[in-house]
Amino acid sequence: MNLIEVSGVHAGYGGAPILNGVDIAITAADIGVIVGPNGAGKSTTLKAIFGLLKVTAGTVTFGGRPITNAMPDALVPLGLSYVPQEKNVFTSMSVHENLEMGAFVRRDDFSDSLTSVYDMFPPLKEKRRQKAGELSGGQRQMVAMGRALMSQPKLLLLDEPSAGLSPRYVLEIFDTIVRINKAGVGILMVEQNARQALAFASRGFVLAAGKNRYTGTGKELIDDPEVAKSFLGG
Amino acid sequence: MDQLIFFINKVLISGAVLGSIYALGAVGVTLIAGILRFSHFAHGDMMTMGAFFTFVFAIIAANLGIHAPVPTGFLVLPLGAAVTAIVALGLDRMFYAPLRRRGVASVTLLIASIGVTMMLQGVIRLFAGTSMRTFFDREPKLIYRLDLSFLGGTRPLTVTQPDALMVVLVGVIVVALHLFLSRSRLGKGMRAMADNPDLAQVSGINTQLVIRVTWLIAGALACVGGTMLALDVSLTPDLAFNIILPIFAAAVVGGLGQTYGAIAGGFLVGFAETIGVFDWSVFTRPLKGIAPDWLANAPTLALVPTEYKLTVSFVILVVVLLVRPTGIFKGTST
Numbered sequence: 001m002n003l004i005e006v007s008g009v010h011a012g013y014g015g016a017p018i019l020n021g022v023d024i025a026i027t028a029a030d031i032g033v034i035v036g037p038n039g040a041g042k043s044t045t046l047k048a049i050f051g052l053l054k055v056t057a058g059t060v061t062f063g064g065r066p067i068t069n070a071m072p073d074a075l076v077p078l079g080l081s082y083v084p085q086e087k088n089v090f091t092s093m094s095v096h097e098n099l100e101m102g103a104f105v106r107r108d109d110f111s112d113s114l115t116s117v118y119d120m121f122p123p124l125k126e127k128r129r130q131k132a133g134e135l136s137g138g139q140r141q142m143v144a145m146g147r148a149l150m151s152q153p154k155l156l157l158l159d160e161p162s163a164g165l166s167p168r169y170v171l172e173i174f175d176t177i178v179r180i181n182k183a184g185v186g187i188l189m190v191e192q193n194a195r196q197a198l199a200f201a202s203r204g205f206v207l208a209a210g211k212n213r214y215t216g217t218g219k220e221l222i223d224d225p226e227v228a229k230s231f232l233g234g
Numbered sequence: 235m236d237q238l239i240f241f242i243n244k245v246l247i248s249g250a251v252l253g254s255i256y257a258l259g260a261v262g263v264t265l266i267a268g269i270l271r272f273s274h275f276a277h278g279d280m281m282t283m284g285a286f287f288t289f290v291f292a293i294i295a296a297n298l299g300i301h302a303p304v305p306t307g308f309l310v311l312p313l314g315a316a317v318t319a320i321v322a323l324g325l326d327r328m329f330y331a332p333l334r335r336r337g338v339a340s341v342t343l344l345i346a347s348i349g350v351t352m353m354l355q356g357v358i359r360l361f362a363g364t365s366m367r368t369f370f371d372r373e374p375k376l377i378y379r380l381d382l383s384f385l386g387g388t389r390p391l392t393v394t395q396p397d398a399l400m401v402v403l404v405g406v407i408v409v410a411l412h413l414f415l416s417r418s419r420l421g422k423g424m425r426a427m428a429d430n431p432d433l434a435q436v437s438g439i440n441t442q443l444v445i446r447v448t449w450l451i452a453g454a455l456a457c458v459g460g461t462m463l464a465l466d467v468s469l470t471p472d473l474a475f476n477i478i479l480p481i482f483a484a485a486v487v488g489g490l491g492q493t494y495g496a497i498a499g500g501f502l503v504g505f506a507e508t509i510g511v512f513d514w515s516v517f518t519r520p521l522k523g524i525a526p527d528w529l530a531n532a533p534t535l536a537l538v539p540t541e542y543k544l545t546v547s548f549v550i551l552v553v554v555l556l557v558r559p560t561g562i563f564k565g566t567s568t
Contacts, residue, residue, distance in 0.1 A: 050436065076438030084436065090429040093422070101426045104419065105438040151438060 003028045003186045009058035011048040018044045020210040031187040035194035036207035042190040050082045079154035088144035091133030102150030117146040138169035158189035245508045253504025254404040258459030260484035260496035262452030268428030268491030272343035276350035281474035284457025285464040288314030307369040315454040322453025358471045367469040396465040480547035489561025510537045510546040
Protein backbone atom coordinates (compact mmCIF):
# COMPACT_ATOMS: atom_id res chain seq x y z
CA MET A 1 0.00 0.00 0.00
CA ASN A 2 1.23 3.45 -0.85
CA LEU A 3 2.30 5.62 2.07
CA ILE A 4 1.77 8.83 0.16
CA GLU A 5 -0.17 9.52 -3.00
CA VAL A 6 -0.03 12.82 -4.80
CA SER A 7 -2.44 12.85 -7.71
CA GLY A 8 -2.92 15.58 -10.27
CA VAL A 9 -1.72 18.31 -7.93
CA HIS A 10 -1.82 21.89 -9.18
CA ALA A 11 -0.31 24.58 -6.98
CA GLY A 12 1.34 27.98 -7.06
CA TYR A 13 2.15 31.10 -5.08
CA GLY A 14 -0.88 33.05 -6.29
CA GLY A 15 0.54 34.02 -9.67
CA ALA A 16 0.98 31.61 -12.55
CA PRO A 17 0.69 28.01 -11.26
CA ILE A 18 3.98 26.20 -10.80
CA LEU A 19 2.62 22.65 -10.56
CA ASN A 20 0.32 21.57 -13.38
CA GLY A 21 -0.63 18.05 -12.40
CA VAL A 22 2.04 16.18 -10.44
CA ASP A 23 1.59 12.48 -9.61
CA ILE A 24 3.75 10.81 -7.01
CA ALA A 25 3.21 7.58 -5.10
CA ILE A 26 5.65 5.73 -2.88
CA THR A 27 5.46 3.08 -0.17
CA ALA A 28 7.02 3.16 3.28
CA ALA A 29 9.91 1.05 2.00
CA ASP A 30 10.74 3.38 -0.87
CA ILE A 31 13.27 6.08 -1.44
CA GLY A 32 11.61 8.36 -3.96
CA VAL A 33 13.74 10.92 -5.75
CA ILE A 34 12.35 13.88 -7.66
CA VAL A 35 14.70 15.24 -10.31
CA GLY A 36 14.34 17.72 -13.13
CA PRO A 37 15.63 21.03 -14.45
CA ASN A 38 15.56 24.27 -12.45
CA GLY A 39 12.06 25.67 -12.11
CA ALA A 40 10.43 22.30 -12.83
CA GLY A 41 8.58 22.48 -9.51
CA LYS A 42 10.57 19.90 -7.52
CA SER A 43 10.83 21.84 -4.26
CA THR A 44 7.37 23.24 -4.82
CA THR A 45 6.01 19.68 -4.87
CA LEU A 46 7.40 19.01 -1.39
CA LYS A 47 6.05 22.33 -0.12
CA ALA A 48 2.62 21.58 -1.57
CA ILE A 49 2.57 18.21 0.19
CA PHE A 50 3.59 19.85 3.46
CA GLY A 51 0.91 22.54 3.35
CA LEU A 52 3.32 25.42 2.75
CA LEU A 53 1.50 26.60 -0.34
CA LYS A 54 -2.01 26.19 -1.56
CA VAL A 55 -2.99 23.17 -3.61
CA THR A 56 -5.58 24.45 -6.07
CA ALA A 57 -6.49 21.12 -7.69
CA GLY A 58 -5.70 17.44 -7.14
CA THR A 59 -5.36 15.50 -3.90
CA VAL A 60 -2.71 14.36 -1.45
CA THR A 61 -3.33 11.33 0.76
CA PHE A 62 -1.04 10.02 3.47
CA GLY A 63 -1.57 6.50 4.77
CA GLY A 64 -4.99 6.53 3.07
CA ARG A 65 -5.98 9.76 4.80
CA PRO A 66 -6.64 12.96 2.79
CA ILE A 67 -4.15 15.68 3.82
CA THR A 68 -4.58 18.14 0.95
CA ASN A 69 -3.81 21.64 2.28
CA ALA A 70 -3.34 20.44 5.87
CA MET A 71 -1.00 22.62 7.93
CA PRO A 72 2.40 21.44 9.22
CA ASP A 73 1.33 21.36 12.89
CA ALA A 74 -1.33 18.82 11.88
CA LEU A 75 0.96 16.84 9.55
CA VAL A 76 3.91 16.38 11.90
CA PRO A 77 1.85 14.40 14.47
CA LEU A 78 0.56 12.21 11.61
CA GLY A 79 4.11 11.14 10.82
CA LEU A 80 5.32 13.54 8.14
CA SER A 81 8.55 15.50 8.51
CA TYR A 82 10.13 18.05 6.22
CA VAL A 83 13.70 19.32 5.98
CA PRO A 84 13.93 22.60 4.06
CA GLN A 85 16.91 23.16 1.80
CA GLU A 86 18.08 26.36 3.47
CA LYS A 87 17.89 27.80 6.96
CA ASN A 88 17.04 24.37 8.28
CA VAL A 89 18.52 24.69 11.78
CA PHE A 90 17.80 27.05 14.70
CA THR A 91 21.19 28.76 14.60
CA SER A 92 20.99 30.41 18.05
CA MET A 93 20.01 27.19 19.81
CA SER A 94 22.18 24.27 20.83
CA VAL A 95 22.25 21.05 18.83
CA HIS A 96 20.37 19.36 21.66
CA GLU A 97 17.67 22.06 21.70
CA ASN A 98 17.32 21.78 17.93
CA LEU A 99 16.54 18.10 18.34
CA GLU A 100 14.10 18.86 21.15
CA MET A 101 12.25 21.26 18.86
CA GLY A 102 11.80 18.39 16.42
CA ALA A 103 9.97 16.55 19.18
CA PHE A 104 7.80 19.56 20.09
CA VAL A 105 4.61 17.79 18.99
CA ARG A 106 5.36 14.79 21.20
CA ARG A 107 4.11 14.78 24.78
CA ASP A 108 5.64 11.36 25.58
CA ASP A 109 9.19 10.61 26.61
CA PHE A 110 11.40 11.05 23.56
CA SER A 111 14.74 10.06 25.05
CA ASP A 112 14.78 6.91 22.85
CA SER A 113 14.61 9.04 19.73
CA LEU A 114 17.38 11.28 21.06
CA THR A 115 19.60 8.24 21.61
CA SER A 116 18.92 6.87 18.15
CA VAL A 117 19.57 10.23 16.47
CA TYR A 118 22.85 10.59 18.37
CA ASP A 119 23.74 7.03 17.35
CA MET A 120 23.02 7.84 13.73
CA PHE A 121 25.04 11.08 13.84
CA PRO A 122 27.90 10.56 16.32
CA PRO A 123 29.45 14.03 15.69
CA LEU A 124 26.25 15.62 17.02
CA LYS A 125 26.55 13.89 20.36
CA GLU A 126 29.95 15.46 20.86
CA LYS A 127 28.68 18.91 19.91
CA ARG A 128 25.30 18.75 21.53
CA ARG A 129 25.89 21.80 23.74
CA GLN A 130 27.24 23.86 20.86
CA LYS A 131 25.07 26.31 18.93
CA ALA A 132 23.88 24.87 15.62
CA GLY A 133 24.96 28.08 13.86
CA GLU A 134 28.58 27.32 14.72
CA LEU A 135 28.64 23.96 12.94
CA SER A 136 29.96 23.11 9.47
CA GLY A 137 27.57 22.70 6.54
CA GLY A 138 27.63 18.91 6.74
CA GLN A 139 26.99 18.87 10.47
CA ARG A 140 24.16 21.36 10.09
CA GLN A 141 22.55 19.02 7.60
CA MET A 142 22.85 16.26 10.22
CA VAL A 143 21.14 18.52 12.79
CA ALA A 144 18.39 19.32 10.29
CA MET A 145 17.75 15.64 9.53
CA GLY A 146 18.05 14.69 13.18
CA ARG A 147 15.49 17.35 14.07
CA ALA A 148 13.09 15.95 11.49
CA LEU A 149 13.55 12.40 12.79
CA MET A 150 12.69 13.36 16.37
CA SER A 151 8.97 13.33 15.66
CA GLN A 152 9.27 9.65 14.62
CA PRO A 153 8.08 10.25 11.06
CA LYS A 154 6.83 7.58 8.70
CA LEU A 155 7.82 9.74 5.75
CA LEU A 156 10.71 12.18 5.53
CA LEU A 157 10.60 14.92 2.91
CA LEU A 158 14.10 16.18 2.07
CA ASP A 159 14.67 19.25 -0.08
CA GLU A 160 18.11 18.92 -1.71
CA PRO A 161 19.92 17.44 1.28
CA SER A 162 23.26 17.54 -0.57
CA ALA A 163 23.07 21.21 -1.60
CA GLY A 164 26.25 23.10 -0.81
CA LEU A 165 28.08 20.09 0.60
CA SER A 166 31.52 18.90 -0.46
CA PRO A 167 31.56 15.63 -2.49
CA ARG A 168 32.74 13.65 0.55
CA TYR A 169 29.81 14.86 2.64
CA VAL A 170 27.37 14.25 -0.24
CA LEU A 171 28.23 10.55 -0.15
CA GLU A 172 27.96 10.50 3.61
CA ILE A 173 24.52 12.16 3.58
CA PHE A 174 23.27 9.78 0.88
CA ASP A 175 24.54 6.86 2.92
CA THR A 176 22.69 8.20 5.95
CA ILE A 177 19.48 8.55 3.94
CA VAL A 178 19.70 4.90 2.92
CA ARG A 179 20.23 3.93 6.59
CA ILE A 180 17.21 5.98 7.71
CA ASN A 181 15.15 4.26 5.04
CA LYS A 182 16.35 0.81 6.18
CA ALA A 183 15.17 1.75 9.68
CA GLY A 184 11.64 1.93 8.28
CA VAL A 185 11.17 5.56 7.25
CA GLY A 186 9.93 6.33 3.74
CA ILE A 187 11.95 9.01 1.94
CA LEU A 188 10.82 11.49 -0.66
CA MET A 189 13.60 13.80 -1.72
CA VAL A 190 14.48 16.41 -4.29
CA GLU A 191 18.02 16.19 -5.66
CA GLN A 192 20.29 18.13 -7.97
CA ASN A 193 22.86 15.32 -8.02
CA ALA A 194 20.32 13.42 -10.09
CA ARG A 195 22.39 10.53 -11.37
CA GLN A 196 23.93 9.81 -7.96
CA ALA A 197 20.57 9.96 -6.21
CA LEU A 198 18.69 7.84 -8.74
CA ALA A 199 21.34 5.16 -8.25
CA PHE A 200 19.95 4.35 -4.81
CA ALA A 201 16.35 5.44 -5.40
CA SER A 202 13.65 2.81 -5.62
CA ARG A 203 11.31 5.29 -7.27
CA GLY A 204 12.27 8.16 -9.53
CA PHE A 205 10.17 11.04 -10.82
CA VAL A 206 11.38 13.37 -13.54
CA LEU A 207 9.48 16.66 -13.46
CA ALA A 208 9.50 19.31 -16.16
CA ALA A 209 7.36 22.45 -16.28
CA GLY A 210 5.36 21.35 -13.27
CA LYS A 211 4.38 17.94 -14.66
CA ASN A 212 5.63 14.37 -14.51
CA ARG A 213 7.76 13.65 -17.55
CA TYR A 214 9.05 10.20 -16.67
CA THR A 215 8.28 7.90 -13.77
CA GLY A 216 9.96 4.63 -12.93
CA THR A 217 12.45 2.90 -10.69
CA GLY A 218 15.74 4.71 -10.26
CA LYS A 219 17.51 2.21 -12.46
CA GLU A 220 14.92 2.44 -15.25
CA LEU A 221 15.34 6.20 -15.39
CA ILE A 222 19.14 6.05 -15.46
CA ASP A 223 19.03 3.43 -18.22
CA ASP A 224 16.47 5.34 -20.29
CA PRO A 225 18.52 7.07 -23.02
CA GLU A 226 15.90 9.84 -23.35
CA VAL A 227 16.06 10.70 -19.65
CA ALA A 228 19.83 10.45 -19.60
CA LYS A 229 20.16 12.76 -22.58
CA SER A 230 17.67 15.42 -21.50
CA PHE A 231 17.89 15.40 -17.73
CA LEU A 232 21.02 13.66 -16.52
CA GLY A 233 23.54 15.47 -18.65
CA GLY A 234 24.26 12.70 -21.22
CA MET B 235 33.13 60.16 51.45
CA ASP B 236 29.92 62.18 51.32
CA GLN B 237 30.52 62.77 47.65
CA LEU B 238 30.79 59.04 47.06
CA ILE B 239 27.55 58.35 48.95
CA PHE B 240 25.91 61.11 46.95
CA PHE B 241 27.18 59.41 43.79
CA ILE B 242 25.87 56.02 44.90
CA ASN B 243 22.46 57.49 45.76
CA LYS B 244 22.14 59.49 42.58
CA VAL B 245 23.78 57.21 40.03
CA LEU B 246 23.89 53.63 41.22
CA ILE B 247 20.60 53.33 43.08
CA SER B 248 18.60 55.56 40.72
CA GLY B 249 20.23 53.85 37.77
CA ALA B 250 19.33 50.41 39.06
CA VAL B 251 15.71 51.49 39.58
CA LEU B 252 15.47 53.14 36.19
CA GLY B 253 17.30 50.22 34.57
CA SER B 254 14.86 47.73 36.13
CA ILE B 255 11.89 49.61 34.70
CA TYR B 256 13.47 49.91 31.26
CA ALA B 257 14.47 46.25 31.33
CA LEU B 258 10.90 45.14 32.08
CA GLY B 259 9.58 47.19 29.18
CA ALA B 260 12.39 46.24 26.82
CA VAL B 261 11.94 42.50 27.41
CA GLY B 262 8.35 42.79 26.20
CA VAL B 263 9.35 44.90 23.20
CA THR B 264 12.11 42.48 22.26
CA LEU B 265 9.92 39.37 22.64
CA ILE B 266 7.25 40.92 20.41
CA ALA B 267 9.88 42.07 17.91
CA GLY B 268 11.48 38.61 17.83
CA ILE B 269 8.33 36.56 17.55
CA LEU B 270 5.80 38.84 15.85
CA ARG B 271 8.40 40.81 13.87
CA PHE B 272 7.23 44.32 14.58
CA SER B 273 8.07 47.24 16.86
CA HIS B 274 5.25 47.50 19.36
CA PHE B 275 4.94 51.22 19.99
CA ALA B 276 1.92 50.83 22.25
CA HIS B 277 4.10 49.07 24.80
CA GLY B 278 4.56 52.19 26.91
CA ASP B 279 0.81 52.63 27.15
CA MET B 280 0.37 48.98 28.01
CA MET B 281 2.68 49.72 30.95
CA THR B 282 0.58 52.73 31.94
CA MET B 283 -2.58 50.67 31.60
CA GLY B 284 -1.06 47.99 33.82
CA ALA B 285 -0.16 50.60 36.43
CA PHE B 286 -3.77 51.81 36.41
CA PHE B 287 -5.14 48.30 36.85
CA THR B 288 -2.81 47.80 39.80
CA PHE B 289 -3.86 51.19 41.16
CA VAL B 290 -7.53 50.20 41.01
CA PHE B 291 -6.79 46.94 42.82
CA ALA B 292 -4.76 48.89 45.41
CA ILE B 293 -7.73 51.17 46.10
CA ILE B 294 -10.03 48.15 46.44
CA ALA B 295 -7.56 46.47 48.79
CA ALA B 296 -7.22 49.63 50.87
CA ASN B 297 -11.01 49.98 51.11
CA LEU B 298 -11.24 46.38 52.23
CA GLY B 299 -8.79 47.29 54.97
CA ILE B 300 -6.08 44.96 53.73
CA HIS B 301 -2.65 45.91 54.97
CA ALA B 302 0.71 44.32 54.47
CA PRO B 303 4.28 45.11 55.39
CA VAL B 304 4.87 45.95 51.73
CA PRO B 305 3.22 48.82 49.84
CA THR B 306 -0.32 47.86 48.74
CA GLY B 307 0.77 48.38 45.13
CA PHE B 308 3.16 45.44 45.47
CA LEU B 309 0.59 43.29 47.20
CA VAL B 310 -1.94 43.56 44.36
CA LEU B 311 0.67 43.54 41.58
CA PRO B 312 -0.04 39.90 40.60
CA LEU B 313 -3.71 40.78 40.03
CA GLY B 314 -2.82 43.80 37.93
CA ALA B 315 -0.30 41.76 35.94
CA ALA B 316 -2.86 39.01 35.28
CA VAL B 317 -5.48 41.49 34.04
CA THR B 318 -2.94 43.34 31.88
CA ALA B 319 -1.73 40.07 30.37
CA ILE B 320 -5.29 39.15 29.40
CA VAL B 321 -5.97 42.61 28.01
CA ALA B 322 -2.72 42.40 26.00
CA LEU B 323 -3.99 39.14 24.52
CA GLY B 324 -7.29 40.85 23.72
CA LEU B 325 -5.54 43.78 22.05
CA ASP B 326 -3.65 41.32 19.86
CA ARG B 327 -6.87 39.50 18.95
CA MET B 328 -8.65 42.72 18.07
CA PHE B 329 -5.99 44.78 16.34
CA TYR B 330 -2.90 42.83 15.35
CA ALA B 331 -4.13 39.29 14.62
CA PRO B 332 -6.51 40.35 11.80
CA LEU B 333 -3.65 42.23 10.13
CA ARG B 334 -1.28 39.28 10.57
CA ARG B 335 -3.79 36.96 8.92
CA ARG B 336 -3.70 39.20 5.87
CA GLY B 337 0.08 38.92 5.84
CA VAL B 338 0.72 42.66 6.07
CA ALA B 339 4.22 44.14 6.19
CA SER B 340 5.69 44.74 9.64
CA VAL B 341 5.53 48.51 9.13
CA THR B 342 1.74 48.23 8.90
CA LEU B 343 1.66 46.52 12.30
CA LEU B 344 3.94 49.23 13.65
CA ILE B 345 1.52 51.92 12.49
CA ALA B 346 -1.40 49.96 13.92
CA SER B 347 0.43 49.95 17.25
CA ILE B 348 0.68 53.76 17.11
CA GLY B 349 -3.10 53.74 16.73
CA VAL B 350 -3.37 51.46 19.75
CA THR B 351 -1.15 53.92 21.66
CA MET B 352 -3.59 56.75 21.01
CA MET B 353 -6.58 54.61 21.79
CA LEU B 354 -5.14 53.38 25.10
CA GLN B 355 -4.19 56.89 26.18
CA GLY B 356 -7.67 58.07 25.28
CA VAL B 357 -9.35 55.25 27.18
CA ILE B 358 -7.19 55.85 30.26
CA ARG B 359 -8.02 59.57 30.22
CA LEU B 360 -11.69 58.74 29.70
CA PHE B 361 -11.85 56.65 32.86
CA ALA B 362 -9.19 58.23 35.05
CA GLY B 363 -8.97 61.82 33.90
CA THR B 364 -5.69 63.60 33.45
CA SER B 365 -4.81 64.26 37.08
CA MET B 366 -1.72 62.95 38.78
CA ARG B 367 -2.23 60.14 41.27
CA THR B 368 -0.03 58.46 43.79
CA PHE B 369 0.04 55.04 45.37
CA PHE B 370 1.13 56.66 48.61
CA ASP B 371 -1.75 58.93 49.59
CA ARG B 372 -2.94 56.52 52.27
CA GLU B 373 0.30 54.99 53.36
CA PRO B 374 3.78 56.39 53.81
CA LYS B 375 6.59 55.58 51.41
CA LEU B 376 9.14 53.97 53.70
CA ILE B 377 12.70 55.06 53.27
CA TYR B 378 15.59 52.90 54.38
CA ARG B 379 18.56 54.94 55.56
CA LEU B 380 21.79 53.05 55.79
CA ASP B 381 24.06 54.87 58.19
CA LEU B 382 27.59 54.97 56.86
CA SER B 383 29.05 57.33 59.46
CA PHE B 384 31.57 54.68 60.50
CA LEU B 385 33.14 55.23 57.11
CA GLY B 386 33.51 58.92 57.82
CA GLY B 387 30.47 60.18 55.97
CA THR B 388 27.67 62.33 57.28
CA ARG B 389 24.99 61.39 54.78
CA PRO B 390 23.17 58.06 54.89
CA LEU B 391 22.69 55.79 51.92
CA THR B 392 18.97 56.11 51.14
CA VAL B 393 16.75 53.62 49.39
CA THR B 394 12.97 53.81 49.35
CA GLN B 395 11.12 50.62 50.17
CA PRO B 396 9.47 50.34 46.72
CA ASP B 397 12.84 50.83 45.04
CA ALA B 398 14.45 48.09 47.10
CA LEU B 399 11.56 45.71 46.51
CA MET B 400 11.58 46.54 42.83
CA VAL B 401 15.22 45.63 42.29
CA VAL B 402 14.70 42.34 44.14
CA LEU B 403 11.54 41.59 42.15
CA VAL B 404 13.27 42.30 38.84
CA GLY B 405 16.05 39.92 39.87
CA VAL B 406 13.45 37.23 40.54
CA ILE B 407 11.69 37.92 37.24
CA VAL B 408 14.96 37.74 35.28
CA VAL B 409 15.81 34.36 36.84
CA ALA B 410 12.28 33.06 36.23
CA LEU B 411 12.38 34.25 32.62
CA HIS B 412 15.76 32.63 32.12
CA LEU B 413 14.52 29.31 33.49
CA PHE B 414 11.37 29.50 31.37
CA LEU B 415 13.27 30.23 28.14
CA SER B 416 16.06 27.73 28.71
CA ARG B 417 14.25 24.83 30.39
CA SER B 418 10.59 24.70 29.45
CA ARG B 419 9.25 23.24 26.23
CA LEU B 420 7.18 26.33 25.48
CA GLY B 421 10.04 28.70 26.32
CA LYS B 422 12.32 26.87 23.92
CA GLY B 423 9.53 26.96 21.34
CA MET B 424 9.46 30.75 21.75
CA ARG B 425 13.19 30.97 21.17
CA ALA B 426 12.87 28.69 18.15
CA MET B 427 10.15 30.86 16.66
CA ALA B 428 12.19 34.02 17.24
CA ASP B 429 15.20 32.32 15.64
CA ASN B 430 13.52 30.92 12.53
CA PRO B 431 9.72 31.22 12.22
CA ASP B 432 9.50 29.12 9.04
CA LEU B 433 11.43 26.24 10.55
CA ALA B 434 9.40 26.52 13.76
CA GLN B 435 6.28 26.10 11.67
CA VAL B 436 7.55 23.07 9.76
CA SER B 437 8.74 21.50 13.03
CA GLY B 438 5.11 21.47 14.07
CA ILE B 439 5.56 24.05 16.83
CA ASN B 440 2.19 25.51 17.70
CA THR B 441 2.93 29.04 16.58
CA GLN B 442 -0.44 30.42 17.70
CA LEU B 443 0.19 29.17 21.21
CA VAL B 444 3.66 30.74 21.20
CA ILE B 445 2.16 34.06 20.10
CA ARG B 446 -0.40 33.94 22.92
CA VAL B 447 2.25 33.16 25.52
CA THR B 448 4.37 36.02 24.18
CA TRP B 449 1.56 38.51 24.73
CA LEU B 450 0.82 37.14 28.18
CA ILE B 451 4.45 37.53 29.27
CA ALA B 452 4.89 40.91 27.58
CA GLY B 453 1.65 42.17 29.14
CA ALA B 454 2.43 40.94 32.64
CA LEU B 455 5.95 42.40 32.56
CA ALA B 456 4.61 45.68 31.15
CA CYS B 457 2.26 45.90 34.13
CA VAL B 458 5.09 45.24 36.58
CA GLY B 459 7.29 47.86 34.89
CA GLY B 460 4.50 50.43 34.70
CA THR B 461 3.54 49.91 38.34
CA MET B 462 7.20 50.25 39.37
CA LEU B 463 7.40 53.55 37.54
CA ALA B 464 4.17 54.76 39.12
CA LEU B 465 5.42 53.74 42.57
CA ASP B 466 8.71 55.50 41.92
CA VAL B 467 7.20 58.74 40.66
CA SER B 468 3.44 59.13 40.25
CA LEU B 469 0.65 57.87 38.04
CA THR B 470 -0.35 59.95 35.00
CA PRO B 471 -2.00 58.92 31.72
CA ASP B 472 1.21 59.58 29.79
CA LEU B 473 3.37 57.89 32.44
CA ALA B 474 5.14 55.28 30.34
CA PHE B 475 4.56 56.82 26.92
CA ASN B 476 7.31 59.22 27.98
CA ILE B 477 9.82 56.41 28.42
CA ILE B 478 9.08 54.52 25.22
CA LEU B 479 12.25 55.96 23.65
CA PRO B 480 14.66 54.65 26.34
CA ILE B 481 12.80 51.32 26.26
CA PHE B 482 13.30 50.96 22.53
CA ALA B 483 16.89 52.14 22.92
CA ALA B 484 17.39 49.38 25.50
CA ALA B 485 15.85 46.74 23.23
CA VAL B 486 17.92 47.87 20.23
CA VAL B 487 21.15 48.13 22.24
CA GLY B 488 20.61 44.57 23.41
CA GLY B 489 19.79 43.39 19.90
CA LEU B 490 16.11 43.13 18.96
CA GLY B 491 14.80 39.68 19.76
CA GLN B 492 17.47 39.01 22.39
CA THR B 493 15.87 38.71 25.83
CA TYR B 494 19.09 38.85 27.82
CA GLY B 495 20.23 41.69 25.60
CA ALA B 496 17.10 43.67 26.47
CA ILE B 497 17.75 43.23 30.19
CA ALA B 498 21.38 44.29 29.82
CA GLY B 499 20.31 47.12 27.53
CA GLY B 500 17.73 48.32 30.06
CA PHE B 501 20.33 48.64 32.79
CA LEU B 502 22.86 50.15 30.39
CA VAL B 503 20.44 52.87 29.30
CA GLY B 504 19.28 53.40 32.90
CA PHE B 505 22.82 53.89 34.21
CA ALA B 506 23.78 55.97 31.18
CA GLU B 507 20.92 58.35 31.93
CA THR B 508 21.76 58.74 35.61
CA ILE B 509 25.45 59.18 34.82
CA GLY B 510 24.54 61.64 32.06
CA VAL B 511 22.60 63.92 34.37
CA PHE B 512 24.90 63.51 37.39
CA ASP B 513 26.50 66.74 38.50
CA TRP B 514 30.18 65.86 38.70
CA SER B 515 30.99 69.18 40.37
CA VAL B 516 30.48 67.52 43.78
CA PHE B 517 33.76 65.75 43.13
CA THR B 518 35.67 68.73 41.76
CA ARG B 519 34.50 71.33 44.27
CA PRO B 520 36.72 70.01 47.09
CA LEU B 521 39.67 70.41 44.72
CA LYS B 522 39.46 74.17 44.95
CA GLY B 523 42.96 75.61 44.70
CA ILE B 524 44.37 72.42 43.18
CA ALA B 525 42.31 72.05 40.05
CA PRO B 526 41.94 74.88 37.52
CA ASP B 527 39.23 77.35 38.38
CA TRP B 528 36.83 76.41 35.58
CA LEU B 529 36.75 72.88 36.96
CA ALA B 530 36.61 73.58 40.68
CA ASN B 531 34.17 76.49 40.53
CA ALA B 532 31.89 75.24 37.78
CA PRO B 533 28.21 75.76 38.68
CA THR B 534 27.39 72.34 37.23
CA LEU B 535 29.37 69.64 35.50
CA ALA B 536 26.50 67.42 34.36
CA LEU B 537 26.89 66.08 30.84
CA VAL B 538 23.27 66.95 30.07
CA PRO B 539 20.74 68.96 32.07
CA THR B 540 18.12 66.82 33.82
CA GLU B 541 15.33 68.06 31.54
CA TYR B 542 17.23 66.64 28.59
CA LYS B 543 17.70 63.19 30.08
CA LEU B 544 15.91 61.66 27.11
CA THR B 545 18.70 62.79 24.77
CA VAL B 546 20.97 60.23 26.44
CA SER B 547 18.92 57.30 25.18
CA PHE B 548 18.49 59.04 21.85
CA VAL B 549 22.26 59.33 21.47
CA ILE B 550 22.71 55.69 22.51
CA LEU B 551 20.10 54.62 19.97
CA VAL B 552 21.72 56.59 17.15
CA VAL B 553 25.24 55.42 17.98
CA VAL B 554 24.20 51.76 18.19
CA LEU B 555 22.29 51.94 14.92
CA LEU B 556 25.31 53.52 13.22
CA VAL B 557 28.05 51.36 14.69
CA ARG B 558 26.40 48.02 15.40
CA PRO B 559 22.84 47.88 14.05
CA THR B 560 22.32 44.33 15.32
CA GLY B 561 22.97 45.41 18.93
CA ILE B 562 25.53 44.08 21.35
CA PHE B 563 23.90 40.64 21.50
CA LYS B 564 23.43 40.34 17.71
CA GLY B 565 19.68 40.52 17.19
CA THR B 566 17.83 41.05 13.94
CA SER B 567 18.80 44.32 12.31
CA THR B 568 15.32 45.36 11.28
